[in-house]
Amino acid sequence: MTDISNNLETAEHPENLRRVAIDPVSRVEGHGKVTLLLDENDHIHQVRLHIVEFRGFEKFIQGRPYWEAPVMVQRLCGICPVSHHLAASKAMDTIVGATLTPTAEKARRLMHYGQILQSHALHFFHLCSPDLLFGFDSDVAKRNIVGVIHAYPEIAKQGVLLRKYGQEVIRITAGKRIHGTGSIPGGVNKNVSLEERDYLLKDIEQMITWSRDAVGIARQLFEQNLALYNDFGTFKAHTLNLVREDGAMDLYHGGLRARSMDGETMFDHYDYGHYWDVIFEDVKPWSYMKFPFLRSLGPETGWYRVGPLTRVTQCDFIPTPLANQARMAFLAFNGGSAAKATLGTHWARMIEMLHAAELIRELLHDTDLQGTELVNIGKRQERGVGVIEAPRGTLIHHYKVDEHDQITRCNLIVSTTHNNQSMNEAIRQVARRYLDGRKLTEGLLNHIEVAIRAFDPCLSCATHALGKMPLEVELVDAEGTRVNVLARSANHM
Amino acid sequence: MNDTFQLDGASVPFAPGQTVMQAALAAGHYIPHLCYHPEFKPHGSCKLCTVKIGNHTAASCTMPAEAGLEIESDIEELNALRRTLVQMLFAEGNHFCPSCEKSGNCVLQALGYDLEVHTAGFRHMYPDRPLDASHPEILLDFNRCVLCELCVRASGEVDGKSVFALAGRGITKHLIVNSASGLLKDTNIALTDKAMEVCPVGVILKKRVGFSKPIGERRYDQRPISAQALDDAPRTPTGAKHE
Numbered sequence: 001m002t003d004i005s006n007n008l009e010t011a012e013h014p015e016n017l018r019r020v021a022i023d024p025v026s027r028v029e030g031h032g033k034v035t036l037l038l039d040e041n042d043h044i045h046q047v048r049l050h051i052v053e054f055r056g057f058e059k060f061i062q063g064r065p066y067w068e069a070p071v072m073v074q075r076l077c078g079i080c081p082v083s084h085h086l087a088a089s090k091a092m093d094t095i096v097g098a099t100l101t102p103t104a105e106k107a108r109r110l111m112h113y114g115q116i117l118q119s120h121a122l123h124f125f126h127l128c129s130p131d132l133l134f135g136f137d138s139d140v141a142k143r144n145i146v147g148v149i150h151a152y153p154e155i156a157k158q159g160v161l162l163r164k165y166g167q168e169v170i171r172i173t174a175g176k177r178i179h180g181t182g183s184i185p186g187g188v189n190k191n192v193s194l195e196e197r198d199y200l201l202k203d204i205e206q207m208i209t210w211s212r213d214a215v216g217i218a219r220q221l222f223e224q225n226l227a228l229y230n231d232f233g234t235f236k237a238h239t240l241n242l243v244r245e246d247g248a249m250d251l252y253h254g255g256l257r258a259r260s261m262d263g264e265t266m267f268d269h270y271d272y273g274h275y276w277d278v279i280f281e282d283v284k285p286w287s288y289m290k291f292p293f294l295r296s297l298g299p300e301t302g303w304y305r306v307g308p309l310t311r312v313t314q315c316d317f318i319p320t321p322l323a324n325q326a327r328m329a330f331l332a333f334n335g336g337s338a339a340k341a342t343l344g345t346h347w348a349r350m351i352e353m354l355h356a357a358e359l360i361r362e363l364l365h366d367t368d369l370q371g372t373e374l375v376n377i378g379k380r381q382e383r384g385v386g387v388i389e390a391p392r393g394t395l396i397h398h399y400k401v402d403e404h405d406q407i408t409r410c411n412l413i414v415s416t417t418h419n420n421q422s423m424n425e426a427i428r429q430v431a432r433r434y435l436d437g438r439k440l441t442e443g444l445l446n447h448i449e450v451a452i453r454a455f456d457p458c459l460s461c462a463t464h465a466l467g468k469m470p471l472e473v474e475l476v477d478a479e480g481t482r483v484n485v486l487a488r489s490a491n492h493m
Numbered sequence: 494m495n496d497t498f499q500l501d502g503a504s505v506p507f508a509p510g511q512t513v514m515q516a517a518l519a520a521g522h523y524i525p526h527l528c529y530h531p532e533f534k535p536h537g538s539c540k541l542c543t544v545k546i547g548n549h550t551a552a553s554c555t556m557p558a559e560a561g562l563e564i565e566s567d568i569e570e571l572n573a574l575r576r577t578l579v580q581m582l583f584a585e586g587n588h589f590c591p592s593c594e595k596s597g598n599c600v601l602q603a604l605g606y607d608l609e610v611h612t613a614g615f616r617h618m619y620p621d622r623p624l625d626a627s628h629p630e631i632l633l634d635f636n637r638c639v640l641c642e643l644c645v646r647a648s649g650e651v652d653g654k655s656v657f658a659l660a661g662r663g664i665t666k667h668l669i670v671n672s673a674s675g676l677l678k679d680t681n682i683a684l685t686d687k688a689m690e691v692c693p694v695g696v697i698l699k700k701r702v703g704f705s706k707p708i709g710e711r712r713y714d715q716r717p718i719s720a721q722a723l724d725d726a727p728r729t730p731t732g733a734k735h736e
Contacts, residue, residue, distance in 0.1 A: 063624060065624075065626065065703070067594070067704070068703065071594075071703075071704055072591075174708075175707050181704040181707065182707065184703055185701075185703070189705050375705070404626035404627060
């Protein structure tokens with residue numbers, strides 16, 4: 001493992017270096033690119049992941065009525081819209097002074113766990129398994145979900161059906177598989193009928209079995225490629241996640257926990273309603289994505305990692321038996337190396353998928369889901385913050401609403417943003433280790449993508465699987481003249 | 494009562510004084526429409542109900558029924574024009590169905606589905622009119638107005654308040670609130686007013702209702718507007734619904 005390092009962020013003397021751009025990096029939520037600066041010996045001096053798309057949701061939600069926010073802002077994403085739907089709803093719960101009824105909270109949790117299940121399945125099976133099963137620089141013609149279907153038909157089938165099941169949970173709780181309306185300020189607009197419950201119960205045991213198998217696959221991949229997986233894109237980072245009052249993993253609600261890269265607790269069970277006292281956002285001129293940091297450490301060293309690896313390693317336990325058992329095995333594996341590795345995130349993600357499946361089963365047996373008290377409204381407030389653990393990590397929604405019910409201010413810190421510096425660190429390690437001093441090839445480019453994908457399934461939402469991001473690497477001289485180009489697109493592949 | 498006209502080859506009876514639209518709906522024949530409402534005097538502005546009589550066209554909601562007329566309505570030539578009209582309405586306003594709380598209950602959206610309008614077809618104009626959220630119970634989003642004047646008619650003819658009016662001409666025509674400040678809070682509108690019921694799109698909204706009706710239970714989730722319009726229509730020439 002390499003130490004934390006910022007020294008590839010900005011080259012000391014960029015004027016005489018060649019610039020190589022991976023533009024666009026696709027399978028990202030929107031548009032991103034990676035740039036590298038190389039000297040005449042192909043040694044790397046600078047690596048940056050730029051998110052160059054401007055979304056603007058925080059601006060155009062201004063003036064809209066607050067009850068519109070949970071439905072509108074979920075359009076940020078097509079893979080994990082439920083996360084935005086619920087984070088905005090939680091913020092609006094505060095705005096309307098609501099204490100959720102048991103039916104409302106459990107229906108929302110069910111929706112969220114369906115989302116975790118489908119998003120994690122999509123990421124692992126559809127998007128990452130080609131890299132993991134065939135190798136990062138394997139034959140590109142086979143390195144896609146179709147290749148997986150041919151080589152591992154049973155695994156591919158399980159991935160598709162796990163995702164489908166999660167989508168069905170969402171459809172039943174939100175009204176649609178994508179971009180539903182189930183969660184509203186102060187509660188939900190529907191319960192889960194007995195018929196719907198029985199429909200979901202029918203397949204849940206199979207989903208749990210397949211989720212356990214998926215944990216096994218993730219472990220097996222790590223075991224078989226131990227040296228590579230331990231080191232690939234691995235770095236030390238501070239962490240941020242939500243935990244329940246008793247320290248358990250809780251993906252829907254809890255207090256904020258931050259730990260330093262050495263394991264020291266910096267704050268715990270922190271009320272996210274005042275997140276701005278502990279988290280701040282830095283801006284860098286080369287990216288539209290902000291760089292959040294822990295206030296107490298400052299922008300240079302206060303960046304942190306969120307997501308499955310953080311949540312699984314930093315919670316005290318997982319409150320479902322099978323997932324907790326899997327967590328213990330994960331933490332103990334090879335002296336704890338997987339729990340520190342960037343590629344250990346895949347394993348952690350599958351543990352969370354198993355946890356979500358177990359929670360879905362638990363909730364489906366809860367009769368509160370058939371309750372009829374759906375909404376509870378209290379004293380109106382001016383400001384609302386909603387935080388949730390989205391599939392990719394901690395997600396913060398923050399709104400101010402005026403006396404006419406119009407939103408006047410909105411701040412969204414999405415999981416990808418929290419992980420901004422972490423992703424940059426990971427690709428710097430990969431670039432240094434695998435690209436430094438070498439001639440660029442498609443397989444080497446894919447190493448960069450593999451590191452990015454480990455963090456964020458929503459980075460994949462711009463394409464429709466197949467594992468072939470349209471990618472162009474340009475070699476440009478100091479005057480900006482294109483010297484060489486390596487391009488691939490869906491048509492070329 | 495024995496007088497009839499032909500609509501798309503079917504014989505439609507009518508009573509004296511009925512329009513083609515009224516007689517058609519009463520006999521169970523749907524003609525697409527937006528600004529027509531059975532409780533108000535026909536307006537004839539949206540032109541969606543345009544039908545063909547020989548070489549002429551006319552708005553069926555304002556055209557008096559006459560014996561022996563041979564009328565065409567459900568033909569591709571007219572439906573194509575109707576699709577274009579709906580596209581123009583979508584392009585003129587901010588009809589963002591994905592985040593609009595009227596979605597599923599919206600006449601314009603339902604017409605779009607029923608007529609199989611798949612794209613806006615025209616460049617969006619993106620009007621930027623401020624919302625009027627001044628009233629404690631009612632919100633106005635002027636950017637969705639299709640100028641049907643149903644609220645104007647309802648507020649004037651039924652509520653006796655004339656809260657709404659249209660101002661401007663041509664492409665600048667827009668809905669306004671009839672108060673000195675121009676704000677809804679300074680009118681005597683009430684939630685129980687007829688004007689609160691008739692907006693076919695998402696302009697006049699009761700606050701804090703939002704998305705409380707789940708997908709699947711909204712008005713047009715189950716059956717298309719072409720079927721529901723017949724449910725609402727008086728089924729006999731005298732105005733009484735069929736048993």
